[in-house]
Amino acid sequence: MTKRTRLIILLICFVLFFTITPWIVLYSLGYKIDFKNGCIIATGGIYIRTEPSGTEVTIDSKIDKKTSFFSNSVFVQNLTPELHNIIIKKPEYFNYYKNIIVKENEVTKIENITLFKNSISFNKIMGNIDYSKTSIDDKYIFAVITNNKISTLSILDLSNLQLKNETIWPIKNGEILEAKWSDDSSKILLITKNNYYIFEPFLEKQKIILLPFSNTFKEVMFNPQNSNEIFAIRNNNLEYLNLLNLIKTPTIASKIIIKEILTYKIENNNIIYLAFDGNLNKSDISGKNTEIITSFPILTDKNSSHKIFVNNFGIFILKNKDLLLLNSRTKAFDFFLADVNELKLSPDNQNIFFITNDNEVLLNHSNYEYIQGQPQITQKILLNKFYEKISDCFWINNNYLILKADDKIKISEIDNRQNINIIDLPNKFMFEGKLYPIENFQMYFNSQNKQIYILTNKNLIYSDRLLP
Known part of the structure; x- marks a missing residue:
């Protein structure tokens, strides 16, 4: 050479x-050449975490990654800062689609993806059910079963789907219109057209106690900390009854502990109540040591309905369908949202959903801000506006909702970036080799076993487990 x-x-x-x-x-520093525009640009990345493991992740139909038993996440870097299409698949599961924007020098995270099986089935537990109610601890279902014109109060153990006990319900007591479990799931308040009863299903000999309450009483409820204490409003006065005293002296009457109230809520062994003068007050559980919470009253009238909600966001009052929020700075109630049907807090207390106008699902995070003393209503996230009426809605976990939309069961994510993933579950169940429609139903999601329980055409059915 x-x-x-x-x-x-x-x-x-x-x-x-x-x-x-x-x-x-x-x-290596996260830059690449943009040949289209003839310049150098900074890139970004996408971090994806899914449940269950073993999913296939595709980005822009080019990049294929897989999660494994040891790691259910993938990380892709050096992506152009623009909109990217993500598809996540697994056999026998609904596909997940997401359009996500990647920004320069940033990692966009999608950490809470859950895939749901596309073949969730429903099975029948029992028939001839007139009414059902799940216990607070999600361990039992109270059911009113009618056979040959005889009503039976039954307790279904959800751990083995076996009847735990049965008690004959006398026809003379009237039809059970509603049932409320105590917070310790030891007692059930039974409401008929004219009377109130306490049912104690777990005693060696089941007991039904007639309360000295007529149909003039309203908002009858247990003390969450003591199921032997019952509270109710009559003639705009809050009355108190001790069940142990009632058992000893059946003729004992309830006593007035707070006068001139519109509604109340028992929270942490205190009574929070809205008085006739429009002020929100707090007392101890006996109705004493009262203090005024608000600095300014709200407008009230006897013909309006009122309900108090206390959660991580603060104190709400639902007046008819207008939702008011107590401003922690001014101690006055501010208008928060209109046409509200229902609201529920997420399991981690960080999000709350609102059902509005019968067909809208809105979401709000707990880190809302006040500007000039007013909550930022514009920060509400409209997850979806459905054509169907929303009548039941539950949190599956902190990131997904399950809801009843007319006669459909839908699951929706709460990640509102670009598109929102919504899937429809089957609307039929199998029994003795035949398919039956799920229609005119009531639905409940059990947070313990992650299953749906549905009462449809007097049949009580349950789903496969929804979460991995």
Whole structure:
């Protein structure tokens, strides 16, 4: 090899080194060439975490990644800062589609993806059910079963789907219109047209106690901390009754502990109540040691309905369908949202959903801000506006909702970036080899076993487990 040849090779290597090295350095620092626009741009990345494991992740129909038993997440970097299409698949599961924007020098995270089986089935537990109610601890279902004109109060153990006990319900007591479990799931308040009863199903000998309450009483409820204490409003006065005293003296009457109230809520062994004068007050459980919470009253009238909600967001009052929120700074109630049918707090207390106008699902995060003393209503997230009427809605976990939309069961994510994933579950159940429609139903999601329980056409059915 001549000296000239060696010099040419050296020059070529020198040129290649100083030509390629800058691009390698730029690439390692998160930059790439945008040939379309003829410039250098900073790139971004996407971090995806899914449940269950073993999913296939595709980005822009080009990049394929898989999660595994050891890691249910994938990370893709050096992506152009623009909108990217993500598809997540697993056999026998609904596909997940998401359009996500990647920004320069940032990692966009999608950490709470759950895939749901596309073949969830429903099975029948029992028939001839007139009414059902799940216990607070999600361990039992109270059911009123009618056979041959005889009503039976039954307790279904959800751990084995077996009837735990049965008690005959006298026809003379009237039809059970509603049932409320105590917070310790030891007693059930039974409401008929004219009377109130306490049913104690777990005693060695089941007991039904007639309360000295007529149909003039309203908002009858247990003390969450003591199921032997019953509270109710009559003639705009809050009355108290101790069940142990009633058992000893059946003729005992309830006593007035707070006068002139519209509604109340028992929270942490205190009574929070809205008085006739429009002020929100708090007392101890006996109705004493009262303090006024609000600095300004709200407008009230006897013909309006009122309900108090206390959660991580603060204190709400639902007046008819207008939702008011107590401003922690001014101690006055501010208008928060209109046409509200229902609201529920997420399991981690960080999000709350609202059902409005019968067909809208809105979401709000607990980190809302006040501007000039007013809550930022514009920060509400409209997850979806359905054509169907929404009558039941539950949190599956902190990131997904399950709802009843007319005669459909839908699951929706709460991640509202670009598109929102919504799936429909089957609307039929199998029994003795035949398919039956799920229609005119009431639905309840059990947070313990992650199953749906549905009362449809007097049949009580349950689903497969929804979460992995």
